[in-house]
Amino acid sequence: DGGITQSPKYLFRKEGQNVTLSCEQNLNHDAMYWYRQDPGQGLRLIYYSQIVNDFQKGDIAEGYSVSREKKESFPLTVTSAQKNPTAFYLCATGGRTQYSNQPQHFGDGTRLSIL
């Protein structure tokens, strides 16, 4: 089945550690996104990528990094510079920019906590 796979489902980070969240898609979508969701909050955009080897910062990129080496994959690294990483992280995909009437598709999320 076509979809988005996020892993792991739960992740724990130690002080000073970088951790990487995986996002893989087989929907053949060009655009991929990372969002952060805090309890009772909406979605905040961390990074997005519209094509391979290109990505842009979202509203809260500080303390995060990404890469887009393959169309199917868009991993997110939460660096030690992100002092408050505890949150639910959602990966999403979408079609080309002119197809604004198409919805985003979301993975099931990764819950990151500090040890």
Add this chain to the structure above:
Amino acid sequence: GNSVTQMEGPVTLSEEAFLTINCTYTATGYPSLFWYVQYPGEGLQLLLKATKADDKGSNKGFEATYRKETTSFHLEKGSVQVSDSAVYFCALSVPGGSYIPTFGRGTSLIVHP
């Protein structure tokens, strides 16, 4: 810029009650409008959408009509079930540009038996 405003939750209802979750928007151009649903511990799923004025989106008993004159896209359901308990997000996207959707803050719905 673009923005989406949703009514604050939680909305608490008894089973079989009528549901309305208000959503209003501001946007440049002619946006497409969406409702997404998020069940506990999961990602968002598209519930319904409308791409032009007066369109009605519907799915699973939920409906919303694109009202350009009032810039609204209110979500309604005639008879809610316990299984409808979730968080509902209203969103818009505008043609061209970077295609970054704008989301509302979400409205939590709790349905009691």
